[in-house]
Amino acid sequence: MRIMQTKVIKIGENDANIREKLLEPANIIKNGGLVVFPTETVYGLGADGTNSVASAKIYAAKGRPSDNPLIIHIANPSDAEEYAYTCDIYYRLAQAFMPGPLTVVLKARDSVPKETRGGLDTVAVRCPVNIVAHELISLAGVPIAAPSANISGSPSPTSVQHVIDDMKGRVDVIIDGGDCDFGLESTIVKINGDDTVTMLRPGKITVSDIEVLGIKVNIAAAVTSQLGKDEVALSPGMKYRHYAPKSDVILLDGEPNLALDYIRSSSHGNIAIIAYSEDLHIFSKLEGARLYDFGPQLDELSQAHRLFAILREVDKEDYEIIYAPLPKQQGIGLALYNRMIRAAAYKIIRL
Ligand code: TXA
Ligand code: MG
Secondary structure: OOOOOOEEEEOOOOOOOHHHHHHHHHHHHHOOOOEEEOOOOOOEEEEEOOOHHHHHHHHHHHOOOOOOOOEEEOOOHHHHHHOEEOOHHHHHHHHHHOOOOEEEEEEEOOOOOOOOOOOOOEEEEEOOOOHHHHHHHHHHOOOEEOOEOOOOOOOOOOOHHHHHHHHOOOOOEEEEOOOOOOOOOOEEEEEOOOOEEEEEEOOOOOHHHHHOOOOEEEEOHHHOOOOOOOOOOOOHHHHOOOOOOOOEEEEEEOOHHHHHHHHHHHOOOOEEEEEOHHHHHHHOOOOOOEEEEOOOOOOHHHHHHHHHHHHHHHOOOOOOEEEEEOOOOOOOHHHHHHHHHHHOOOOEEEO
């Protein structure tokens, strides 16, 4: 890939002159360039979603397979009309969760080039609440196609340093908007014909958040288990190897004292332990183990906020094994569970 000059522009959500600072990045989007921008979930690598050449540049910059479709980011829920066939359920979801960290898969209109949708007849639509993202989309005047702004195979970036590490020299502009609020990617649901939805990826908007609206949620099997060899992925992203650190990750399902015994009896080398804040003192009894604070056990927002940064940190070292707790599959825990079983390549020890 040709090395590009990448300009970094700092824009805080509370800045007075956000629109002014966004004029240049918005023009770059309009002219087919690449702009990394902050959202409430993770940083996105954006380009004009109606421009097939610009979309192709995204795949090249990320090193992403071209059949893995992109989410288009819109400024207002009703903007989806131009790019997709909406329905009653879409507007019920939009009313409750947009702008916000929800992506809805709808039948696509021809206005979305097949490069953007990875050749599918559907398109994923999201309306971010982050003000910098919102203003950028609105100023660009086009839907912004954007996957997470990581090199394929790295965790999604949640800080500008992560973005710089992965994308400097590959994009025109990086907008530094500080750390992302939530820290895991958006919840993705696909609307079925029978007034139910299928959750393709769990996130901050939970199953029960949607079910209180009277909409039944099926959870795609691949959310909680490994896709079988011959199974067809509902979402192309499910079939690709997902991020896992180069060291083995093992998830321990049980009380911290049992985890301590297990680790003591099974490993002696250079190990890392990702532990809930209140359990750190227990694991500090293990000489030589590096501890990473995952946040308080009941504070799943804090865990979501830290997870990808911790995974990037542990990956800088050469650990023999990385141990981490197995999250519950309820609420936001389901999003943590989904990302962590992939990072652990499905290795779970029941204590
Ligand atoms: O929070 C997010 O959603 C972030 C920010 C930047 O908005 N974006 C993001 O995009 O996570 P990406 O490309 O890294 O993940 C999108 C996932 C992929 O697994 C892709 O396969 C799936 O959504 N996807 C996109 N379009 C789809 C479609 N039409 N049908 C099913 N799955 C789709
Ligand atoms: Mg991604």
